[in-house]
């Protein structure tokens with residue numbers, strides 16, 4: 001049996017659910033096809049299980065892609081205020097942290113998923129899980145979906161299949177072939193918001209420490225990006241929010257075969273000169289009776305102190321007051337410029353998002369409709385837009401989901417009027 005709907009959405013993640021709700025709100029009968037056993041699996045993992053669903057600070061600066069300005073019309077239609085109102089009406093009391101990150105007051109990502117599913121039920125959005133799509137084709141005015149479970153027809157189609165990050169939550173890249181099949185181009189795809197792998201052997205000695213630092217990314221010796229925050233050092237590389245924020249650029253640099261290096265600055269508030277003075281104070285003025293290692297106690301975590309001394313050629317047992325100026329200058333330099341040569345990133349499995357996706361030059365930013373195939377829309381991470389850490393990727397899912405859902409509903413209304421009849425989709429589900 002072929003069942004007919006106004007809008008058929010592929011993917012019941014954050015963007016697909018948002019598109020479904022807003023499509024139904026604008027009068028469309030909506031079906032969401034999801035290949036996992038449950039909808040919204042990735043949402044449960046967001047924000048360490050707490051779901052950082054948006055951020056007080058918004059703007060183009062928080063989004064990346066070939067054309068970051070692509071996000072603006074969607075954010076204008078459904079930005080921070082609309083997102084907070086939407087979730088408040090659904091039952092989520094937004095709680096903001098001092099840094100502007102918003103979480104549900106429940107502290108549970110599960111509640112965000114639950115209210116979205118409740119709203120889908122309330123608006124009669126049908127979600128079919130465990131669906132294996134064999135093909136999607138446009139036949140005349142309609143999209144025909146052939147699945148293992150049967151056939152479906154939709155006036156409009158929204159692709160919201162995400163990228164390739166965290167495959168176990170369902171985003172395995174299997175949506176991309178449908179998109180290419182419609183003639184759309186994809187930009188290069190790389191893992192983003194992800195740990196970087198480094199070459200230096202000292203990483204094994206400092207693994208496990210966390211320290212405030214500025215991470216500066218250099219590609220072919222040119223500074224490309226930087227971010228300040230709590231750095232995490234692992235046996236194989238560098239991690240933590242500042243590294244996540246610069247990781248997409250590193251991933252693209254590596255993809256293009258360029259030399260990628262991260263310089264770590266553990267005293268970003270000091271100049272090189274002030275750092276030298278600080279070391280002179282600790283080693284020379286107050287260093288009497290102390291070893292070099294003892295002179296650094298209280299400055300950085302102990303493991304980091306040892307590595308910095310070793311890399312500067314200073315023995316930890318050396319008398320502090322007898323350390324040569326040349327070595328102290330080298331130590332001062334390393335404190336602000338510890339070099340980690342980047343050999344790779346962790347894979348999509350460990351990444352929080354995918355950078356790259358459907359080329360946004362082929363999508364109308366005001367409607368999310370394909371410029372190539374009328375009636376085909378996109379929502380969420382599947383497009384070449386990735387946000388910074390801080391709730392921006394979910395904000396993009398809500399904003400683009402709203403626009404795609406609303407525009408697809410308007411599209412089918414126009415088509416129904418043009419066709420001189422209401423759409424034929426009143427077959428029992």
Ligand SMILES: Cc1cc2nc3c(=O)[nH]c(=O)nc-3n(C[C@H](O)[C@H](O)[C@H](O)COP(=O)(O)OP(=O)(O)OC[C@H]3O[C@@H](n4cnc5c(N)ncnc54)[C@H](O)[C@@H]3O)c2cc1C
Pocket residue numbers: 010011012013014015016033034035036039040041042043045046047048051052053054131133160161162163165166169170171172173174175351352353379380381382390391392393394395397
């Ligand atoms: C561990 C982790 C933590 C994160 N934390 C945050 C956070 O706190 N804040 C934030 O803003 N962002 C966070 N993100 C990123 C954010 O979750 C995503 O950017 C967002 O979920 C993307 O939504 P989406 O709907 O576009 O894609 P997805 O959430 O990936 O959803 C895509 C859906 O499509 C389905 N699908 C895929 N292919 C097919 C197919 N062929 N047929 C049918 N269905 C298909 C998938 O199963 C999935 O349900 C985090 C990501 C991870 C992995």
